Amino acid sequence: MAHALPHDTSAPRSTDGPLLRVEDLRVDIEARDRTVHALDGVSLDVAPGEPLGIVGESGCGKTMTALSVLGLLPPGGRITGGRVLFAGHDLTAAPAPVLQDIRGNTIGMIFQDPLTSLNPTMTIGAQIAEPLLLHRPGIGRKEASARAEKMLRLVGMPRPSERMRAYPHQLSGGMRQRVAIAMALVCEPKLLIADEPTTALDVTTQAQILELVDELRRTLGMAMILVTHDLGVIASRVDRVAVMYAGKVAEQSDVRGLFARPRHRYTEALFAALPERAADSGTELHTIPGLPPSLTTRLTGCRFAPRCAFATDACHEREPEPADDELQGPEHRFACFHPVPHDAEAPAAELVTPPPAVAAEPGEALLELDALTKEFPLPGGPFVRRRGTVSAVGGVSLTVRKGETYGVVGESGCGKTTLGRIVAGLEEPTAGAVRFAGRDLAALSRAERRAHRRRVQLMFQDSTAAMDPRMRVGEILREPLVIQRVGSRADQEKLVGELLDAVGLPRGAVHRYPHEFSGGQRQR
CATH class of the missing domain: 3.40.50.300 (P-loop containing nucleotide triphosphate hydrolases)
Structure with missing residues (x-):
C-alpha cells in the first residue's frame, strides 16, 4: 500500500x-x-x-x-x-x-x-x-x-x-x-x-x-x-502510534513503520478510508462496513472480524495474540490472524465503496442575505461605561439556491457561527435583511417563526453544550418532533430509530445520557 x-x-x-x-x-x-x-x-x-x-x-x-x-x-x-x-x-x-x-x-x-x-x-x-x-x-x-x-x-x-x-x-x-x-x-x-x-x-x-x-x-x-x-x-x-479498536490495541509501531507497512486489517481499512488518499489517486473513497461492536457483552474472537473481508472461522472463535512483525521485530506488534502482506500495494477491494453522489441542479433562490450586519455591544461594569461595539458580521450578502451546498470558511472569530445563528433565527441582525423562500424573517409573526425553525436547522459546534445532560438521548431526539407536532409518539420513536441507524449508533442509545458517549458519538 x-x-x-x-x-x-x-x-x-x-x-x-x-x-x-x-x-x-x-x-x-x-x-x-x-x-x-x-x-x-x-x-x-x-x-x-x-x-x-x-x-x-x-x-x-x-x-x-x-x-x-x-x-x-x-x-x-x-x-x-x-x-x-x-x-x-x-x-x-x-x-x-x-x-x-x-x-x-x-x-x-x-x-x-x-x-x-x-x-x-x-x-x-x-x-x-x-x-x-x-x-x-x-x-x-x-x-x-x-x-x-x-x-x-x-x-x-x-x-x-x-x-x-x-x-x-x-x-x-x-x-x-x-x-x-x-x-x-x-x-x-x-x-x-x-x-x-x-x-x-x-x-x-x-x-x-x-x-x-x-x-x-x-x-x-x-x-x-x-x-x-x-x-x-x-x-x-x-514518533510512535497505537491503533485502538473496541477497547483493545490492535497494532503498535513507530509511525514510519505503520504508514509504510500496516499489518492489521483494521489499520489497513483506516488508511483506505482517508479522503486525501482518494483525492490523490483519483479512486473511489472506501468505507468500513458495519459498526464497532457493543462493549456491553464479553466478546469472543477478533473484534474486527464482523467487519473484515478476510475473516475466517478462527477469527470469530478465538482472539489473536499480539505478535512481532517479521521485519521490524518487537517495535511493531499487531494482533491479526490474516495480516496485510508486506508486498501489498493497494487496499483490499472487498472494502465497501459507496455509490457516487449525484449532484442536484441548483434551483431558485432559497436563502438570500442582503448587506447583513451584526454588532455586539462591549460590556461595561458598575463603574465603567460601555466602550462601543464589536462588529461580528459586516455587510455580508450571499444567495443559496435549492439543492445547493454553500460553504462558509474562515478563521476562528471571523463571524461564521454568528452568521449561521442569524439564519436560524437565534440572533437578530443589526442591519440588513434575511429572506428565506422569498420572505423577510424580520416580518414573520411568532407562530411563523416557530414554523421557520422547522425548515432551518442548526448543527451546533459544541455537541456537549448543545444537549441537556439531564435528558436521555431518545428524549433529546424526540423533543423537536414533539414541539413541532410531527406524527404520533410511535411515529416519532420510529423516526428516532431510523436517525440513529443513519448516523451509525445503536438503537439502544436512546436510553443513555449524553455523558455516556464519546465526543465523536455525541456529535453524531
Whole structure:
C-alpha cells in the first residue's frame, strides 16, 4: 500500500525505561442496566520526552485510556485489572491525595472540549494561575498571575494582559484551546496528555495549535500522548502510534513503520478510508462496513472480524495474540490472524465503496442575505461605561439556491457561527435583511417563526453544550418532533430509530445520557 511517509523529527528513544507504562489495563463502567467493558487489556508505554499517538474510531477507548492514567473515570467507572506505572509508581493503587498532586502538576491534560473544561465563573487569569497556587506552595498570587500571563503569551494568545480578565464565553474556540494548553503546561509537567486538542477548530487554527503543542513539548522536554482520530495529525506530530479498536490495541509501531507497512486489517481499512488518499489517486473513497461492536457483552474472537473481508472461522472463535512483525521485530506488534502482506500495494477491494453522489441542479433562490450586519455591544461594569461595539458580521450578502451546498470558511472569530445563528433565527441582525423562500424573517409573526425553525436547522459546534445532560438521548431526539407536532409518539420513536441507524449508533442509545458517549458519538 503506497502512502506518503511521515518525516522523522524524533530523538532516539530513552534506554532508561518508560516514563509511563500501561500494563493489561481493564476498565468497566457500571451503568443502570448494563456494564460497559470500556478497556480490555490495553498495554502501551511512553519513554521520557517521547510523543505517542493513539488513533481509532469514536468509542474505541482512546479517551478512556487517557483518562484512566489520571484516574479520571466517569461515574460508575472502575479499573478491574492491570496497572498504570508512572515514574515507577502504580497510579491504580495510589491514594486520592497522591493523584491530586500528580494531576496538573507532573501530568498535564488538554481536554477534548475546552469550553466545558473551563470554569465559566472564573477569569482566564485565575484559572491558569490556579494550578500554581495548588502545587507550588511558595508562589504567591501576584507571582502566579505574572506566570499565567507569561504562559498566555507563550501559547500565542493575542493581548494576553487583556485576556487575563476575560471569561471563557468571551473567547473564540481557538483562544479557549490556547487557554487549555496554558493551564496544562503552567506547572511544566513531565507528561502531557492531549485529547483531541483541535476538535471543532478551523484548519488554520488547528495547524497553529498542533505546531504550538509540538514546539512546547520539545522546549520543555515533555513526553506526550496525543489522542486523535486524524491519521494526518499522527503522521506529522508523533514518533510512535497505537491503533485502538473496541477497547483493545490492535497494532503498535513507530509511525514510519505503520504508514509504510500496516499489518492489521483494521489499520489497513483506516488508511483506505482517508479522503486525501482518494483525492490523490483519483479512486473511489472506501468505507468500513458495519459498526464497532457493543462493549456491553464479553466478546469472543477478533473484534474486527464482523467487519473484515478476510475473516475466517478462527477469527470469530478465538482472539489473536499480539505478535512481532517479521521485519521490524518487537517495535511493531499487531494482533491479526490474516495480516496485510508486506508486498501489498493497494487496499483490499472487498472494502465497501459507496455509490457516487449525484449532484442536484441548483434551483431558485432559497436563502438570500442582503448587506447583513451584526454588532455586539462591549460590556461595561458598575463603574465603567460601555466602550462601543464589536462588529461580528459586516455587510455580508450571499444567495443559496435549492439543492445547493454553500460553504462558509474562515478563521476562528471571523463571524461564521454568528452568521449561521442569524439564519436560524437565534440572533437578530443589526442591519440588513434575511429572506428565506422569498420572505423577510424580520416580518414573520411568532407562530411563523416557530414554523421557520422547522425548515432551518442548526448543527451546533459544541455537541456537549448543545444537549441537556439531564435528558436521555431518545428524549433529546424526540423533543423537536414533539414541539413541532410531527406524527404520533410511535411515529416519532420510529423516526428516532431510523436517525440513529443513519448516523451509525445503536438503537439502544436512546436510553443513555449524553455523558455516556464519546465526543465523536455525541456529535453524531
